[in-house]
Amino acid sequence: MLEIHNLRVSINGNRILKGINLFINAGEVHAIMGPNGSGKSTLAHILAGRDGYVVEEGEVLFNGKDLFALSPEERAWEGLFLAFQYPIEIPGVSNATFLKTALNEIRKHRGLPELDAMDFLTTVRKRMKLVDMDPSLLGRPVNEGFSGGEKKRNEILQMAVLEPRLAILDETDSGLDIDSLKTVANGVNSLRNKDNAILVITHYQRLLDYIVPDYVHVLFDGRIVESGDKTLALDLERKGYDWIKEKTAES
């Protein structure tokens, strides 16, 4: 589904990603872990299409298509979704209007009929239960005045409504208490199936207790320096990132 080949990316002349290779198939859950500043969020943003980055080398194929030839909205139409670490507040646009517009744009590009207001509300209310979200948040402006937990739930709600093929969760656990973390993780898990894939980006192992990955990769200084199964995350939790740093320095 996603193939990243030797991806090298810089921002303002600073090389951030220094040759990433990553392959994700349908039905898989991958986790990328790494210390602060290792390039995790840069990878998430460049996949979603944020500008300001320069791709110096390499390519990314999504469903066989050149990802960098697509605009951010075209990537969403293809089924890519990024749950933001810091969801954006949009005063003046209600959550309902926002979600319905997004859903219908995506449905249009999938050849599905657009939903009217009533059908949309039925769908979205069902999904809100999944992430235990207060229904009143639907009528409020997007993320405005939401608590940290409400913002993260709102991201997963969008994922539930838009049904992406590949969801990238960028530090979705940050700022969540343990109950919210479980709720959010349960929401994500209930959306897992054999046709979609999830890429979890996280600093801590904590989230991976609830969203159990098939593969864990360690990103350090712009490179994936270690890959393994879920036990790698536990090793990192126990030994910290210094172990990786030393190992990288030796090689």
Place this chain on the structure above:
Amino acid sequence: MIKNKSAETRFYEKLLKPFVKKQSLVNAFQEESYKALQQTSFPTLKDEEWKYTDIGDLAIQSLEPAVKADAEKIRPEMVFPYRFNHMKSHVLVFINGYFSPHFSHIKKNSNSILIENLSEALSSHPEIVQTYLGKIDKKGNDFFSYLNGAFFQEGVVIDLRDNVSCEIPIHLLYLTVGNDHLRYASYRNIVILGKGSSATLVETHHSLNNQSVLTNTVTEIVTSENATLQHHILQLQNENSYYFGSTNVSLFPESHYQNTWISLGGKLSRNDVNAEMQGEGSDCQLYGLYAGHHHQLMDSRTVVTHNAIHATSNQLYKGILNDCAQGNFNGKIYVSRNAQKTEAYQLNRNLILSEKARVNTKPHLKIFADDVKCSHGASVGQLDKNALFYLQSRGVGKEVARSMLTFAFANDVIDSIILGSVRFFLYKRLYNRFGREWGSVDDFESFQTIRKNGE
């Protein structure tokens, strides 16, 4: 300043011909205004109040009096689209400065509510006109105010006795029909709300063709003790029109006045709101939205004068400028020495959507009292790039995302309009102005309902 007398005279001399004598009280006022007008030059960029509003191309033209024949050509189906057809209201239709009784519909009122066109009111209630004409509009030394005073043709007189509420809104619908000449359409309105009375007044300005007309309106309002007036003005004329309007309000104790000014139309529009907080505990809320494109010039001016203690005022004006449009905001708050415990706020925010669009903003605060809460601010910016990316990353196309965010910027001003039918009418205009549709108006209404009910 060198006076170019001939240019001014040429501008209005043709209006003198049909200068029919009305009743003596009006006549005296008009003559006085005419004298003052003769002493007044065209405003130029050198005048502080007109620094960014160039009327140069207008000043070389010559106004023609509107003729009744233009108004008589108008058929009902031409007027129909501009009425709020789902809203029960008193409707007074004016075409090119003439009142159209057959398009108007003033529902039967008790003696405690008077709603009449000015000519009618002059014979039925001359005392009201005599008491208030020219008494609230104290701008002075303003060319277009004197022009109106000298040559006003029609208008409305609204008078509510104490403790009555006008149950349905009053809609003043002004239509213009231009031709090869620059027609002059002018109105003088007097709105008097008795103690404890309340009303909602909606004024809408539309063009029936694409030709240029100059509209010149002066409205004088008194809100007596505990009275409440909701006042919405929508300027939706064609982009060849000129508009010079001023609304002047005198607020007595514990009275409330809210004004929402929406400007989408006109080649050049200038709107003044002057509020005098005369009574203790009075409250004034002013909202404005000017959304210009092409070569439109939109000028908004407010003056809120606090002369009494414990009064509150709030101003929120927003501009959205695209293409080569220009928006001006010039807002003043004066707090006099005896107006202690005043709360007065003013905010002007502007969104620039193109390279060549321009905004001049001048918030102004003068305080002579020492125990007050006041603030003012202004901003000029572009669409939030992070918000755009967020919307796009959810599959919302770039153009739709831009349109959504533009709409969102305007939303709090639009929400200040308390009449659903008027908001609904406006949404459709704004969809056209802000780019392609991104949701049907029906959705908008139902989502608004969700928001209001907090469902």
